Amino acid sequence: MKPLTLKDLDAKDSLRLSFEGAFDQQATLEYELAPLFQALEENAGGWMPDVIEGMRKRTYSRGSIWKALAEERRDKSTSIVLHRSSSPAVSMTTYVGIATRRPRLSISLYVQPTSFFTGLERCRLFVDMVRAWGIKYPAAYAMAHSMADDQLSGAPSFGRDDETVYRDGFDKVYELYWLNLFDPKLVESVGRERMLSTPAHLVEELPNGSILLVLWPTAAEFASEEARVVQARAHVHLRPDLDFDTVLRTLKERSAALVPVEPRFHPDVAPFLSRLPDEFAISERQRKIAELNAYRPPVPEEWLPVAHPSDVANPERVLESYGDLSEGLVAALHSKVPSIMDETAESLRDLDFYFWRDNFPERYTRDLIDSHTAPALGAYLGGVLVRRLGGTWVLRQKMEESQVCVGKRIWLPFLRARRYMQSRQSLLEYSLTQFFKEAERYRP
Numbered sequence: 001m002k003p004l005t006l007k008d009l010d011a012k013d014s015l016r017l018s019f020e021g022a023f024d025q026q027a028t029l030e031y032e033l034a035p036l037f038q039a040l041e042e043n044a045g046g047w048m049p050d051v052i053e054g055m056r057k058r059t060y061s062r063g064s065i066w067k068a069l070a071e072e073r074r075d076k077s078t079s080i081v082l083h084r085s086s087s088p089a090v091s092m093t094t095y096v097g098i099a100t101r102r103p104r105l106s107i108s109l110y111v112q113p114t115s116f117f118t119g120l121e122r123c124r125l126f127v128d129m130v131r132a133w134g135i136k137y138p139a140a141y142a143m144a145h146s147m148a149d150d151q152l153s154g155a156p157s158f159g160r161d162d163e164t165v166y167r168d169g170f171d172k173v174y175e176l177y178w179l180n181l182f183d184p185k186l187v188e189s190v191g192r193e194r195m196l197s198t199p200a201h202l203v204e205e206l207p208n209g210s211i212l213l214v215l216w217p218t219a220a221e222f223a224s225e226e227a228r229v230v231q232a233r234a235h236v237h238l239r240p241d242l243d244f245d246t247v248l249r250t251l252k253e254r255s256a257a258l259v260p261v262e263p264r265f266h267p268d269v270a271p272f273l274s275r276l277p278d279e280f281a282i283s284e285r286q287r288k289i290a291e292l293n294a295y296r297p298p299v300p301e302e303w304l305p306v307a308h309p310s311d312v313a314n315p316e317r318v319l320e321s322y323g324d325l326s327e328g329l330v331a332a333l334h335s336k337v338p339s340i341m342d343e344t345a346e347s348l349r350d351l352d353f354y355f356w357r358d359n360f361p362e363r364y365t366r367d368l369i370d371s372h373t374a375p376a377l378g379a380y381l382g383g384v385l386v387r388r389l390g391g392t393w394v395l396r397q398k399m400e401e402s403q404v405c406v407g408k409r410i411w412l413p414f415l416r417a418r419r420y421m422q423s424r425q426s427l428l429e430y431s432l433t434q435f436f437k438e439a440e441r442y443r444p
Contacts (some may be wrong), residue, residue, distance in 0.1 A: 013258075013282055014089075015117050015219050017109040017130070017144040019181075021137030025103040029078075029096070030066050036094070036105075037065060039132035043125040047111045049082035049090050069096070088116045105137050114146050117219035127179060127202070127214055134181050138208045141170045141186075145177035146222050151283035152254045173238045176231055178219045184209035190238055200234045223255040261289040269297055271345075272352040272433040279357055298429055300438045302419070304410040307403050312395045318402075319393065325379035328372075343384050345440075348432035351377075356427045374421045375399060378414030381432055385411060388436075389443045407442035411435075 023032050041048065052058045054068030060082065068080045077097050084090035089112040097104035117123050130142060143150075158174040173182075173190065187195050187209065195211050196203055202214035215234055216227040232248035265273040273292045277285045312318050330340050337354045339347045355361070361369060382404045385391040391404040391411070400414045413435075420430040 011278065011282075012112050013114045013146055013148040014110040014112040015114045015144060016147040016150060017107065017142070017179075019105075019107040019109075019130070019133060019139060019142040021105045021107075021133065021139045021142070023096070023103055023105045023137050025098050029069060029098075033065075033069075033096070034062070035136045036107075036133060037062060039129045039136075043129035043132075045122065045125055047084065047088050047090050047116065049084050049092055051083050051085055053081040053083065088112055107133070110147065114222075115220050118221070120217055123218045126219070127212070130179060130181060131204070131206070131212055134210055134212060135206050135208065138183070139181045139210055140183050142179075142181035143177040144179035144219065146219070146258075148258055148282040149222060149254055150177070151281055152257060173235065176213075176215060176235045176238070178215055178222050180213040180215075182211045182213065187211050195238060198234050198237050200230060223258055225252075225255075228252055228255060257283065257287060259286060261286045261293070263289050264293045266296055268434045268437040269295075269428070269431055271349040272431055275349075275353045276356065295428070297431065297434050300416070300430075300435050302412040302416040302435070304403065304412070307394045307405055307410045308396060308401060310395045311397050315393075315395050318395045322379040322382065322393075325376040326383050329376040329380050340380075343380070343387050345384075345388065345433070345436050348381070348384060348436050352427065352431045352433050356424060359424050361421050361423050361426065369421050370418075374417045375414065377421065377432075378417035381417055381435065382411075382413035384436065385413065385439055389439055391439075406439050407444045409439070409442045411439050
């Protein structure tokens with residue numbers, strides 16, 4: 001399994017751990033970081049990383065870790081990425097800030113899917129690992145929670161501007177997560193006794209004065225009604241200025257936003273629409289599926305009941321020019337949309353997705369689109385109707401009037417392409433996929 005990219009991490013919900021701690025830069029890196037990997041090896045179990053990514057890929061071992069960290073070392077930092085070659089997917093970035101005024105150890109861990117942490121023992125071991133890290137590397141702050149729900153929480157700014165976030169950091173309990181590790185400064189700000197009396201599954205004071213707080217026994221059940229009540233009560237306990245009913249209502253709204261929605265897209269555009277939800281953050285995906293389920297594209301109007309007769313003197317030359325336009329589009333996009341070379345319905349679906357994802361109509365100049373892209377796309381679309389539906393060109397001097405006869409209807413691919421390329425929304429309303437599906441119904 002390759003290292004997880006940002007897109008991979010958003011494919012499914014993950015248990016996300018963010019850990020910011022300090023370490024002794026006077027000690028050797030191997031000596032100081034050995035407890036980190038010892039705790040990982042003792043507690044990871046079924047999600048243990050087995051591959052190290054540095055300057056090159058290595059099988060996990062302590063020796064490989066030290067080699068990778070040495071290779072990646074810069075003047076003031078070094079870092080490595082650990083991942084896993086089989087399910088569950090894992091990405092663990094370990095960053096060490098060295099030779100700085102405040103030496104910093106930063107760990108960003110994703111284990112996908114969150115449902116992997118349903119069992120009590122697996123979650124207990126995860127907590128044991130974080131506890132060991134928190135004792136060895138006094139944490140400025142640490143949290144572990146559903147990545148999707150974290151996105152909905154407003155983290156990391158919580159409505160603050162960048163300057164305020166940089167200045168204040170996590171200076172109050174803006175949010176509570178499944179697992180929380182609070183540094184002594186925040187503990188004292190809230191009140192140590194108050195924090196130790198938080199109504200939660202686990203509240204533990206560490207030897208360095210930090211407090212480890214776990215809301216619920218299992219991470220995967222964070223969105224259950226019972227877990228949300230505990231989350232709200234604990235948050236209001238630590239922030240008496242908050243209203244319990246308001247906090248709970250917000251949490252329930254977040255839970256509702258994450259409930260899976262079954263895709264039921266309009267059949268004419270389903271091949272295209274089914275690819276769109278994955279382009280949104282995991283926290284937005286179910287809402288987007290619901291929106292697309294309700295979407296009904298307008299019925300295509302780019303057709304005539306009777307063909308206008310051809311008015312070109314040299315049909316062969318016109319068809320050759322259309323072929324050149326189409327080939328130009330293929331040459332420009334074949335690396336980004338490989339299926340474009342096949343001239344099929346699937347090619348049109350992939351083009352729809354590419355233009356939408358790239359926001360093509362609003363990203364490129366109107367002159368380029370109107371003079372090059374739209375005409376080339378019209379020629380390509382017409383060619384697909386001819387090749388795949390047995391259509392016949394009826395050529396006109398004015399390109400936008402050129403037609404393709406399929407069965408008893410006359411289709412206007414250049415007009416469709418022009419309308420299609422007006423905006424990102426028009427890519428949905430005038431999709432190539434729907435146009436082909438509608439024309440296909442009239443194939444003899």
